[in-house]
Amino acid sequence: MPSSSLAELGWTEFFEEQLGDVSEPAAVPMRVSIEHQDRYTIVGPSGVRDAHLTGKLLQEANRGGPRPAAGDWVAAIPEGPICHVFRRRTAFQRVSPRGKLQVISANIDRVLIVTSCNAEFNVRRIERYLSAVSQSGARPALVLTKIDLCDAPNYYRDQLQAVAGDTPIILVATPTGVGVDDIDPLLGPGLTLALVGSSGVGKSTLANALMHEYKFVTAAIREQDAKGRHTTTRRELVVLPDDRGILIDTPGMRELQLTADTDDQKRAFADIVELAQECQFRDCAHKSEPGCAVRGVIEESRLHNFHLIAHETRTTSATKKKTEKAVHRGSTRRRTKKPSKV
Ligand SMILES: Nc1nc2c(ncn2[C@@H]2O[C@H](COP(=O)(O)OP(=O)(O)OP(=O)(O)O)[C@@H](O)[C@H]2O)c(=O)[nH]1
Ligand SMILES: [Mg+2]
Ligand SMILES: [Zn+2]
The missing domain is CATH 2.40.50.140 (Nucleic acid-binding proteins)
Incomplete structure (x- = not known):
């Protein structure tokens, strides 16, 4: 570099x-x-x-x-x-499969959530990513790759649109260059962008296109189920040419367990939160209560995911409190430095 x-x-x-x-x-x-x-x-x-x-x-x-x-x-x-x-401005993090809080990338302005028009696509997963990005302090954008391999990219696009709110959605066929320029408005001097998503969706391919060179190794996915091969094995920050900012490529994630923050969850599901004000009961769980303004209006699978994430947030938040207590007990003798503010 x-x-x-x-x-x-x-x-x-x-x-x-x-x-x-x-x-x-x-x-x-x-x-x-x-x-x-x-x-x-x-x-x-x-x-x-x-x-x-x-x-x-x-x-x-x-x-x-x-x-x-x-x-x-x-x-x-x-x-x-x-x-x-230094204290962090923003951080995209998750709970690792081993149950530890893991920072995927720090001090980022934008997180590009990358997904592809094939068997990998799962709009519920995208919701989880959106929720995690809203916890990060960075702004999200959705990138739908491999539109050149797909007869009906709009089928996927519409599903993204349904959960995206005002998050930009960019469609690309990276190897042909189609759509790659649409990422330009998200780049700029000193701005840091991170690429996240499942293995094989084309994060490194896109990173190379933005770098104008083959910097990150890429590899073909498995034909039968569109699964990636976990080609990228570490997170890496590079500087984009022509003062267009900084980029972090990350390894594909198998799962994205969220960290607890109910406020951010509310932001990711703002439509549900707004409708909920019209529910008959203030503590309506939108499950079987009478006079629910959410059920039947919000798509069932989205509501289901809302319940799942809400449950997870409650569980993680309880675990986090326990851990914090333990850490606090352990540090009564000697004050440790203030942890980074994220
Ligand atoms: N046709 C087509 N192929 C693509 C596109 N984007 C990526 N690919 C191909 O998809 C395969 C996987 O791309 P990678 O960039 O390695 O995927 P990745 O997301 O970095 O995967 P991991 O590093 O495993 O997380 C490669 O064979 C790419 O050439 C696209 O828009 N169209
Ligand atoms: Mg990669
Ligand atoms: Zn309700």
């Missing part, structure tokens, strides 16, 4: 204001491109290199403090370790 200025890498006033928190005077801001098992690839005006965390930061991370992820801003001692993690 050629070296870029801080602004080209997405540095803003928000981080500038945190410079006072960096205790090491020689340290300079850099951005995390790749999170490896034991080290990080970081990028800054001086170029790209690998760095470890200081022992102190590693200890803090192991106790639940901030652990840098792709897209994070850190301060690193020149040719030395990372000694500080």
Whole structure:
């Protein structure tokens, strides 16, 4: 990666204001491109290199403090370790299959939820992604790929439209270039965009198209069921050419378990929340109550998903509270640093 200025890498006033928190005077801001098992690839005006965390930061991370992820801003001692993690502006995260909160990408402006016109398509999954993006603080966009392989892309498009609200929907046939320019309005100097979605939907193919080079490895999907092969195995931040911003490619996700936040859920299901004001009972669950204004109006499968996500949010939020209590108990002797604000 050629070296870029801080602004080209997405540095803003928000981080500038945190410079006072960096205790090491020689340290300079850099951005995390790749999170490896034991080290990080970081990028800054001086170029790209690998760095470890200081022992102190590693200890803090192991106790639940901030652990840098792709897209994070850190301060690193020149040719030395990372000694500080800046507070995040936004973060797209999920609960990992092992039950841990996992940051998929940090400090992003836009999340492109990528899905394809084939057996992979599942509008209920898209709702979950939309809900997760609204929790991230970033704005979503929907990208429907492989329209060149499909007789009726509008069939898929209409289903997306039904859950998208005012989220932009972009249709592409990436290898032919069709639709790729429609992503341009979402790009811009210093803006960070993350690509998320199932394996095989064409995230890396799209990333390469936006990079104008074959940077990310791509591979054909299985013919019989359109399943991807989990080709991309790590999250990676790159700088787009012509000052069009920053992009993070991510591995395909098998499942997207959400983190708990009822407010964001309300945003993702704003139509249901609005209709619910007309329900006869204030605590109507829109299941079998009389005088329900939601049931019968909202598509049944969408309502079903609303119930599922609501249930999950309640469960995760209860677990989270328990974990927070445990963490709190463990940290009474020594105050740990304020966790990153996400
Ligand atoms: N015909 C067509 N093929 C596409 C399109 N987008 C991607 N592909 C193909 O779909 C396959 C999978 O694409 P990838 O970019 O590797 O998918 P991915 O989402 O990055 O997958 P993971 O890295 O496994 O998460 C490749 O063979 C691509 O050439 C498209 O719009 N049209
Ligand atoms: Mg990929
Ligand atoms: Zn109701």
